[in-house]
Each structure stands twice: as structure tokens, then as C-alpha cells.
Amino acid sequence: MVYNALMRALLRDLLRQRLRTVLTVCGVGLGIFTVFVFGALGEHFRLTVVEARDYAGGLVRLYTKTNAEGVNPGVSPETLRRIEAMPEVRCLSPSLVLLLDGFDLESDPLLWLRPQALVEGLEADKAEAVRGQGLRLLAGRWLRAGDRRVAMVVDWLAERRGLRLGAPVTIRHQDYEVVGIYHAPDTPAVPAAIVPYAQLNERFLRPEVERARRFFRGLRRHPLLAPYLPPTLDPAALDALAEGFAHQQASLFRIYEIVPRDRSPAGTQALAEALRAQEPELAVIDPRSIREAMERAVALFLVLTLIVTVLSALVGGLLVVNTMAMAVVERRREIGVKAALGATPAQIAREFVAEAALLAMGGALLGMALGALAVAACEPYLLDRLETGASLFRITPRLCAFSLGTALATGVLAGGIPAYRASRTDPAVCLREL
Amino acid sequence: MSSATELAIRGARVRKVYPSPAGEVVALAGLDLEVAPGEFVAVTGPSGCGKTTLLNLLGALDRPSDGRLEVFGADLARLDPRAAALYRRREVGFVFQQFHLVPTLTALENVALPLRYAGVPARERRRRAAALLDAVGLAPRAGHFPAILSGGERQRVAVARALVGGARLLLADEPTGNLDGATARDIVRLLRERAAERTLLLVTHDPEVAALAERRLRLRDGHLEADSGRDSGGPLSAVVEGTRSDPVPENAPGPQGPAGPARGGDPDAPTTR
Ligand SMILES: Nc1ncnc2c1ncn2[C@@H]1O[C@H](COP(=O)(O)OP(=O)(O)OP(=O)(O)O)[C@@H](O)[C@H]1O
Ligand SMILES: [Mg+2]
Numbered sequence: 001m002v003y004n005a006l007m008r009a010l011l012r013d014l015l016r017q018r019l020r021t022v023l024t025v026c027g028v029g030l031g032i033f034t035v036f037v038f039g040a041l042g043e044h045f046r047l048t049v050v051e052a053r054d055y056a057g058g059l060v061r062l063y064t065k066t067n068a069e070g071v072n073p074g075v076s077p078e079t080l081r082r083i084e085a086m087p088e089v090r091c092l093s094p095s096l097v098l099l100l101d102g103f104d105l106e107s108d109p110l111l112w113l114r115p116q117a118l119v120e121g122l123e124a125d126k127a128e129a130v131r132g133q134g135l136r137l138l139a140g141r142w143l144r145a146g147d148r149r150v151a152m153v154v155d156w157l158a159e160r161r162g163l164r165l166g167a168p169v170t171i172r173h174q175d176y177e178v179v180g181i182y183h184a185p186d187t188p189a190v191p192a193a194i195v196p197y198a199q200l201n202e203r204f205l206r207p208e209v210e211r212a213r214r215f216f217r218g219l220r221r222h223p224l225l226a227p228y229l230p231p232t233l234d235p236a237a238l239d240a241l242a243e244g245f246a247h248q249q250a251s252l253f254r255i256y257e258i259v260p261r262d263r264s265p266a267g268t269q270a271l272a273e274a275l276r277a278q279e280p281e282l283a284v285i286d287p288r289s290i291r292e293a294m295e296r297a298v299a300l301f302l303v304l305t306l307i308v309t310v311l312s313a314l315v316g317g318l319l320v321v322n323t324m325a326m327a328v329v330e331r332r333r334e335i336g337v338k339a340a341l342g343a344t345p346a347q348i349a350r351e352f353v354a355e356a357a358l359l360a361m362g363g364a365l366l367g368m369a370l371g372a373l374a375v376a377a378c379e380p381y382l383l384d385r386l387e388t389g390a391s392l393f394r395i396t397p398r399l400c401a402f403s404l405g406t407a408l409a410t411g412v413l414a415g416g417i418p419a420y421r422a423s424r425t426d427p428a429v430c431l432r433e434l
Numbered sequence: 435m436s437s438a439t440e441l442a443i444r445g446a447r448v449r450k451v452y453p454s455p456a457g458e459v460v461a462l463a464g465l466d467l468e469v470a471p472g473e474f475v476a477v478t479g480p481s482g483c484g485k486t487t488l489l490n491l492l493g494a495l496d497r498p499s500d501g502r503l504e505v506f507g508a509d510l511a512r513l514d515p516r517a518a519a520l521y522r523r524r525e526v527g528f529v530f531q532q533f534h535l536v537p538t539l540t541a542l543e544n545v546a547l548p549l550r551y552a553g554v555p556a557r558e559r560r561r562r563a564a565a566l567l568d569a570v571g572l573a574p575r576a577g578h579f580p581a582i583l584s585g586g587e588r589q590r591v592a593v594a595r596a597l598v599g600g601a602r603l604l605l606a607d608e609p610t611g612n613l614d615g616a617t618a619r620d621i622v623r624l625l626r627e628r629a630a631e632r633t634l635l636l637v638t639h640d641p642e643v644a645a646l647a648e649r650r651l652r653l654r655d656g657h658l659e660a661d662s663g664r665d666s667g668g669p670l671s672a673v674v675e676g677t678r679s680d681p682v683p684e685n686a687p688g689p690q691g692p693a694g695p696a697r698g699g700d701p702d703a704p705t706t707r
Contacts, residue, residue, distance in 0.1 A: 005543065005550075012538035334536055334537075336534075339495065340493065340534075341548040341551060341599075342524075343519060344515075344520065345515050427496075428496040431495065431530070
């Protein structure tokens, strides 16, 4: 009731100069629109970090690394056996992550310019152990031992490509059957599909082996080496050599996901430390370092959002200052009257601040509404172009509160300057003005 | 010597000097004034003689440059802006020549405005404002904005607004200046009726209106030129003292006691000579 009456009076004051009010609201709205859209993008990146923590949590990753002599020894089967035997280790699976649609420059000449949907190969019987914590199965089942040409796909890919359980899906030019659909966090590098490791690896290695085979067979015709090769050399022996070489090469790209028995952050961290001590020649990546890397990656974007926010607030603030300063000048006599009726300087200032805040809030609501519309209109289009996740902008309660808060703070601070001046005007002088 | 509480207004050598680039303007040049509670005083005088200035000082809208000015015991020279606002809220009701209603508020909201600043709850405010609007005969126009009210109606709203806070001192600066004769008399009658037990200072150029007052003060060049209509010889006499330092206007009267005809005659005419 009180607030209704006050609100009505404030609104009537704002409606006195309709055009000016509309222009100011639009100006503030534009600022908040920018804050909102940028913020939605920022929220996406921030949540990406949060979700990456869940996705990478409870796992230790192992890579080969180049040692001090400049040699990259790869991860030998003995090393893997040694690691699997560690008491802290529950299981281990190689992980091969490739482009879902292959490296097809013909259909997409600038393919490296944008994020691509990925497919991960995991040992079928260990897929659930490795990814069960980071991904949520929505329908169907996890991969299991004996699976060959079957795949699990992420929900947004299923939706976009119209995939259902039992339907065929083409992965790297090969047909698989969809057996599971899962929900994944919207984090880069989270695969859009999971297939048995052996299947993917075989497909991935075949061209490598073929290449090596051609090279080794070619040695027979090599002007320098050919004379030294015994004519009785078995072509099959050369092929085996080629295959071994290709595998050796490929192993340099391999990542191993290790599941600790204790998947708590502390347990995972402890396993990582133990691995580092035991296998100093390997690169051990723990969830903490992944999270830190993600945070560094999004930090720039968060700073950008902050800059945009500050600039928008500044522009909006200047508009509000201007409008309210004009209102104060126009209403000098009214200020005098109110003072004569017993309004204290603080009460007079408060009325103007409230009006400025209302103006800013109007702008905020407009900006947020337009921002939400713009996101709704553009997001499907952008995602279609990118095909990397379920969302690109995220409008969260936090973002809404932040946008409103920015507008409110802008309104109060910007309205405060003219309001202070209003509260200090001399009522006797104001009343003399006609 | 009467104690301060017996008087509504006690002013001694009140001066108001406005600084201006072209030199100081002396609006009040050492005015002595005593007004008893409940008195209805008409203030007259030529344009620029300091009438509005006097009301502004009494309403604490402005501060005296020099001298003492007390209203109901409050020393008006010593109030800071906030204390002045609280004093106005408690003690003073203003009525202006230009009505000065807030254009974005309805008649009812205008009347209730002083109560809003005083922190009276909304329901109570509405009740009291509605009662006063009814008393000035404008109950049916409660929801109307000032722009569609006639001059007389606006002034009645303004009178209701001046009364609503229970002020003991009403200051009306030419409240009838923009109204025709009949409406003017209506407004003054309304003020007098509704302010029966309050102190009322009314500035006017209209002899007919001044004649309705029980006491008439005549200012000239910042001095009290005449004070008529009081019970002669009472302890509450207003005295004119031309302060030594002030330039004395040619036709300024010398120091004089209260005297003159109580009623009738030309109220604007100099009383004793
Ligand atoms: N803020 C100010 N600065 C300078 N001079 C002022 C100021 N306010 C009033 N004055 C001067 O003080 C003198 C008294 O002014 P005041 O308004 O009190 O006269 P008044 O008796 O009310 O006149 P009127 O009948 O025309 O309303 C005038 O000469 C006026 O010019
Ligand atoms: Mg005047």
C-alpha cells in the first residue's frame, strides 16, 4: 500500500518526460543487454570449469612425455602392467580421442578453426568404470565386454542427428549401432560418442600401418639400401616390421585413464603422487591441474565480461545522471515545496535516488528480456554451426541477479549525484522561481 | 518579561541581508516582532518590502542574517537543514500564492504528502487527508490531479495540506493573489475557521482580506512601519526600532507604540503618526 502509493508517484514523475524516460531506459537497457549476453557466455565458460571438475574428477591421466635426452619412449606394456598392479589402482584403460567425422577437409576446409565433435575409444568393459562418474546414462546401456561396432552418443548429438537406441550412427565413415545415450557436461574435449577402443584404434591404425608397409616394401627399390636387402627377405616379415613401427608411432598419442580405488579428491591426488614417484618418465595429469588449466583458460573471458560490465554500467550511469540532473533542474520549485512541507534533505535525495533506481531497473528488465530473446534466437543457429555442445549461453539465476544488481547499483550511484544536489538546494530560492 | 512559551513568535532585531553581485540587498532591517499563539495577523506592505522574506524566516526556509528569532521556543537561527525540516514538519503549514501543489500527485496525495514525510502509516495518512479534504469541501475531487482543478479548488487543497500535519503556525503568502474576490474571501474564511486556535500570518495586498485579520502589520523597506489592531498596551506589543546602522527610508516612521483603530477604516493606512 505504502509502496504502491510511492511507486505510483515515482512512475508519474517518470512519465512526465515520456520520451526522455524511454530513451534513458533504452540506453540503460542496451548496456544491460550487453552485460547479459556477455554474462551468459561468461556463465557458460564458468560452468564449463565447474563441470570439467566433475568430468575429470576421480581420474588420473597418463601420457608419455619427451625426456631430458629428447627421446619419447612411449608407454610400454610392462609399465602398464606395473601400474595396474599398484594397490591404489582399480583399473586402467587406454583412451583414444579422435574427430567424430574424421579429418575431412573436403567437406569443411577450415575445420580446425572451430571446435569439433569428438569420439572416444575406451576398453568396452572399462568404459563405465572410467566415465560412469562424469557422464550420466539417459537411455540404453554402457559398453560391455565383447562389444564391437556399437556406440554410446551424447544427448545433444542424438537430438541433432535424430539418433535413437538401435539406430545406426556414422563415426569416422563407419557405421555403429547406438546402444546408449548419455548426458555430458558442456565442456570442451568431452566426447560426443564413446566406442570400443579396439574398434576405433584399429580404424585409426590401419592407414598408419598401410603407410609403414608401403615404406618398408619400397625399401626393396631404394637405390642405396636395395643392394643390402637379401632377395629372400620374406614380405610378411617386412609387413610385421611395418605394423610394429606403426603401433610404436601411434602409442605416442595414447592417453591412459586410470581409475583409483579411492575416487575422492584426496584419494585421486594420492594416486597421482604415487604414480609420479613410481613413473618419473611419464606425464601424470591429476584433476587439480586440469581444473587449474581450465580456470586459466576462462579467466581471460571472465575479465572481458567484467570490462564490458563496467563500461556498460558507466554508459548507463551517465545516461541516468543526465536524466536525473535534468529532472532535478525541472523540479526545483517542487523540491522547495517538499522542503516546505517538512521533507528532510535526506528524504528529498531518497526520492530522486528511488526514481533513478526505478529507471535503471526498467532498463535492466528491458535489457534482460532482449538479451534472453537474442540468446534464444541466435543460440540454435550458432550451435548448428559449431556442433560441440548443448548450449553456448547460459542464463542462470546468478546472471539475472548480477544484471539487476549492476543496474541497481548504477541507478543508485548515478542517481545519487543529482539527488545530493537536489537535497542541497535552498528551498527559499527554489520557491521564488516561477 | 513573558516567558518564551507564552509567545508564538518572538523576533528581536531580525535582519536578513542577501548577498548579490551588485551589493547586498537588505530585505529585513532589524525587525522586532511578537505574536501571541492563536493570533491572526495580516502582513501588508509594498512589493519588495520583505514580506516573503519574513515568512521564509519564520518557516525556517531561510535563516536570519542577524538578530534572534524564536517560534514556539525554537531558535530558528540555529537550525541545521535537517532540524529545520523537522521544525517545519512539526510546527509550520505553508500556503502559497501559486498554490504549489505537486502536479504528479492527486488532491488526496497532495494533502497527505506532509504526513508521508512525517512517517505516518499509509492508512492513517489517507484517513486524515480525506477528512481534511472533506472539511474544505473537496471530498469528491480527492482522486483528481491539480491540473484539472480550478484556482480556488487548488488553494483549498493547499490549505488542507497546510493543516493536515497539525502545525501551530500557518504562513500564507498572498494565498488570494491569484483568486477573484469572492473566492479569496472564501479561502481566508476557510483558513480562519480551520485555524481558529492556530497562529496565522497572512501576507496580502488586498485590504478587504487584511480587514478580516485581528491584527495588521505593515512593512516598509524591511522595517515594521505599523502594527494595528492589537489590544493596545498589552505585553505582547510589537515594537519598531530603526536600528542605528540602517539607512532610514525617507518615509520611515519613528519608533512607535502599538495603537490605532482596531477594526474598520482603511487597514492599509498608516495608523499613528
Ligand atoms: N535570494 C535573494 N537574493 C537577493 N535579493 C533577494 C533575494 N530574495 C529576496 N531578495 C530581495 O529582498 C527584498 C525583499 O523581498 P521579498 O520577496 O521578501 O519582498 P515581498 O515583500 O515579498 O515582495 P512582494 O510583495 O512583491 O512579494 C526584495 O528587494 C528582493 O529583491
Ligand atoms: Mg512576496
